[in-house]
Amino acid sequence: MKWKVEETPTQKESRLKDVDQSRDLAPGDKPDRLFSQPLSFEEIKEKSDKFLVNNIKRAPVAFYFGQGEYLYDTENKRYLDFLSGVAVTSLGHGDADFVEALREQADRVIHTSNLFYNQELALLAEALVSYSFPGRAFLCNSGTEANEAAFKLARLHGQKKGNANRIVTLENSFHGRTVAGMSMTGQAKIHKGFGPLLDHMHYITPNDADMLEKEIDQNGHEMCALVLELIQGEGGVRPLDLEYVRLARKLTQENDILLILDEIQTGMGRTGKLFAYEHFGIIPDAMTLAKALGNGFPVGAMVIAEKHCDLIHPGVHGTTFGGSHLAARVAYETLKIIVTRDLLDNVAALSDYFFRRLQSAQTTIKCIKEVRGMGLHIGIELDRPGAGVVETCRDRGLLVNCTAETTIRLVPPLNLSLESAAEGLEILEGVLRELK
Numbered sequence: 081m082k083w084k085v086e087e088t089p090t091q092k093e094s095r096l097k098d099v100d101q102s103r104d105l106a107p108g109d110k111p112d113r114l115f116s117q118p119l120s121f122e123e124i125k126e127k128s129d130k131f132l133v134n135n136i137k138r139a140p141v142a143f144y145f146g147q148g149e150y151l152y153d154t155e156n157k158r159y160l161d162f163l164s165g166v167a168v169t170s171l172g173h174g175d176a177d178f179v180e181a182l183r184e185q186a187d188r189v190i191h192t193s194n195l196f197y198n199q200e201l202a203l204l205a206e207a208l209v210s211y212s213f214p215g216r217a218f219l220c221n222s223g224t225e226a227n228e229a230a231f232k233l234a235r236l237h238g239q240k241k242g243n244a245n246r247i248v249t250l251e252n253s254f255h256g257r258t259v260a261g262m263s264m265t266g267q268a269k270i271h272k273g274f275g276p277l278l279d280h281m282h283y284i285t286p287n288d289a290d291m292l293e294k295e296i297d298q299n300g301h302e303m304c305a306l307v308l309e310l311i312q313g314e315g316g317v318r319p320l321d322l323e324y325v326r327l328a329r330k331l332t333q334e335n336d337i338l339l340i341l342d343e344i345q346t347g348m349g350r351t352g353k354l355f356a357y358e359h360f361g362i363i364p365d366a367m368t369l370a371k372a373l374g375n376g377f378p379v380g381a382m383v384i385a386e387k388h389c390d391l392i393h394p395g396v397h398g399t400t401f402g403g404s405h406l407a408a409r410v411a412y413e414t415l416k417i418i419v420t421r422d423l424l425d426n427v428a429a430l431s432d433y434f435f436r437r438l439q440s441a442q443t444t445i446k447c448i449k450e451v452r453g454m455g456l457h458i459g460i461e462l463d464r465p466g467a468g469v470v471e472t473c474r475d476r477g478l479l480v481n482c483t484a485e486t487t488i489r490l491v492p493p494l495n496l497s498l499e500s501a502a503e504g505l506e507i508l509e510g511v512l513r514e515l516k
């Protein structure tokens with residue numbers, strides 16, 4: 081099953097004209113007619129600070145409306161969104177086709193449980209498999225849950241292989257916050273306070289081919305899986321080398337070890353291919369997805385290659401919410417929009433623009449040490465902590481974030497326009513240029 085690019089430039093123009101006019105705001109318009117009683121920012125902050133579990137430091141802003149690549153806060157200030165809810169809302173905000181599918185499905189049926197067949201889930205699984213590799217899909221609700229499923233798959237493979245429980249991941253990786261997600265994550269700061277975590281976990285240095293070879297040579301018989309992010313997202317937008325990934329594929333294949341790719345941040349077109357592994361000329365044994373899969377609606381998935389599908393049979397894993405009619409429908413619609421509007425083409429063109437402009441900025445802006453990434457998954461390594469840059473950009477109407485202390489991360493929507501890309505880079509370069 082495959083879709084065709086459906087949209088000609090004329091059709092695109094007419095689609096944009098047809099967009100619900102009530103969402104079509106001119107800069108400076110206040111869309112308050114949509115909200116009968118919006119709280120002020122102070123009220124939102126007061127309630128949040130009093131009643132929410134204090135697990136995260138929030139920036140002093142609350143959004144209440146989004147349109148395309150723009151968000152509006154409670155003071156009606158407009159922001160250009162280069163963060164996309166941390167690589168999630170890849171179609172931007174309020175996409176008419178996406179919202180229509182969500183509304184239509186919510187109206188018809190939202191959830192019936194996995195005790196029954198479900199058309200939307202069947203179609204989504206077919207689409208995910210058709211666009212990745214032959215196999216089967218499992219649907220859940222978040223990235224960490226997808227990795228939890230992958231962890232169980234790995235251990236099942238290890239049992240079949242013969243008490244091979246060792247799972248190897250990379251230092252500086254991030255795989256989520258559940259116990260298995262944390263255990264797979266190669267960062268002491270994420271583990272701190274929760275030990276003892278799961279055992280038979282081991283972390284190796286990214287892009288160190290000798291270490292990888294040595295690890296598999298010595299411990300391959302005990303290993304059930306090698307888990308990789310092809311670009312370490314939370315770890316500072318650090319891509320793995322092509323040769324390293326190919327070597328990893330070769331050695332895992334030779335030693336009956338599952339190669340599991342965490343494509344939670346890199347998947348669904350973010351890097352210019354639907355899945356990042358396509359850049360590396362390899363096929364994994366399994367991959368996990370979440371983030372942009374539902375364009376903001378919580379959906380996670382694990383896709384397993386055909387050869388390993390019989391590891392999972394009724395009773396070994398499950399979920400109440402995963403793959404509900406609504407979740408499956410929005411994920412299906414998101415994938416369909418990415419393909420039929422040829423958004424990967426837009427990612428390639430914009431990526432070229434971002435990298436050329438940022439690399440040229442690097443020659444004159446002293447605090448930029450390196451520009452890394454792929455597609456619209458971009459990291460700007462600074463010679464100092466980036467929190468202040470994020471704050472000043474936000475004050476000037478641009479949303480970005482900082483990961484791994486010193487990396488400014490840009491993950492704008494895949495359908496960003498060239499004009500908006502230029503607008504955002506103008507702000508960012510201005511802020512970086514002013515740094516002493």
Ligand SMILES: Cc1ncc(COP(=O)(O)O)c(C=O)c1O
Pocket residue numbers: 222223224225227254255256257309313314342343344345370371
């Ligand atoms: C590569 C990767 N894996 C897993 C996760 C965890 O996903 P979630 O926050 O949906 O549980 C993230 C989240 O940032 C991620 O970037």
